[in-house]
Amino acid sequence: MSLFWRVFGLNAVVLGTATVLLLWAPITVSVPILVTEAVILLGGLTVMLVANAALLRIGLAPLGRLTRLMTTIDLLRPGQRLTVRGHGDVAELIVTFNAMLDRLEAERAASSARALSAQEAERRRIAQELHDEVGQSLTAVLLELKRAADRAPDPLRDELHQAQEVTRESLDEVRRLARRLRPGVLEDLGLVSALTALATDFGTHTGLRVRHGFDSGLPPMTPEAELVIYRVAQEGLTNIARHAEATHAELSLRCAEDGHVVLRLSDDGRGPGLVPEGSGIRGMRERALFVGAALEIAPGPERGTQVLLSVPVAGEQES
Incomplete structure (x- = not known):
């Protein structure tokens, strides 16, 4: 049953029941209306509205479940699906939504694979440049500092030795970064x-x-x-x-x-x-x-x- 006919049928049941009760009930409405008659009519209207609301809530419950799932869905946590019950517009909507999630998760996985592959390739390139360019440059600086320290007088030699230690620590850090990248x-x-x-x-x-x-x-x-x-x-x-x-x-x-x-x-x-x-x-x-x-x-x-x-x-x- 489609959603339209489901809502129409629920309303028809409520209105039909109310009509039957009015026809069979020994109730008359005078003009002007009496207080007791108004109370009875308002009570019947209230019962009819409550019954209609309860039936509509039952009939539209699948849409509520779908709405709650849509607000919490996360493509990084795959496998979240709604159970399809029965047939009709609501069931078809849930089937379509589940199929959409299948497609989105597949597309997300494919795009993530491409992005991660590109990321790893870029990491390898950066690590190689750090090792070959920056690492070799710092190694050359260390050698120059050592030669300069060997020829320098004592006061300057201590400063050159400190510069060597700083350069050596920088070289170790560059190598550590390169190992983390690749x-x-x-x-x-x-x-x-x-x-x-x-x-x-x-x-x-x-x-x-x-x-x-x-x-x-x-x-x-x-x-x-x-x-x-x-x-x-x-x-x-x-x-x-x-x-x-x-x-x-x-x-x-x-x-x-x-x-x-x-x-x-x-x-x-x-x-x-x-x-x-x-x-x-x-x-x-x-x-x-x-x-x-x-x-x-x-x-x-x-x-x-x-x-x-x-x-x-x-x-x-x-x-």
Whole structure:
């Protein structure tokens, strides 16, 4: 039944019932109308309006559910759909809305994949320029400072040595930035070694104690999936260092019973929900969609925040 005929039928039922009751009821209306007659008529009108409102609410309930879903939909959290019940205009509208969500999620995933691929290519280019151009220039400056310090008198030699230390620290920082932009260890030594180096590097430069543990014999994954796991761990550790006010963090990579590889990152900080999700977390969600993974950010078992990334293995990704 279409929405028009549904509303018309509900109103017809209410009006028809009211008419039947008026015909059969031993009620007369005098002129001028008596107070008791006015009370009875107003009471009947009230009952009729209440019944009509209740029936309309039942009939239009699917539209209410659709409206609530439309206000909360987020393409970074796929899978939100309405259940289709019955037939008619409302059911067709829900089917069309679900199909629109399917199309939008597919388009969002495709556009995110293109954007992330371009982003990684740009990161590689910047890292290469930092390593080749800036790194070599700072290395040349260090050599010149060393030669100048060897020939300089004692008062000036100390200042040149200080300049050498500052330049060496700048060179180390440039190399660290290049490693963050392009994790060469991930390509050369694999995911476990890259995550180990990431945890060690964060612990060294932020003072955050990062414990890590990884299963041996993890199933094979695509290079894209390994890069997503690394970037999510990297962004998660960055968020902990910046916002969580934590002192400890734990990073693990396990193989779940369903065959998925699960990255778990937890801390003892403030916990989620205190600030809205920023670009970092939304970027993590986009990366998860890129490889069909599920990302969950929730309070930890005791305190702090827990990030869980469940990544399908290579065979499931291809299917």
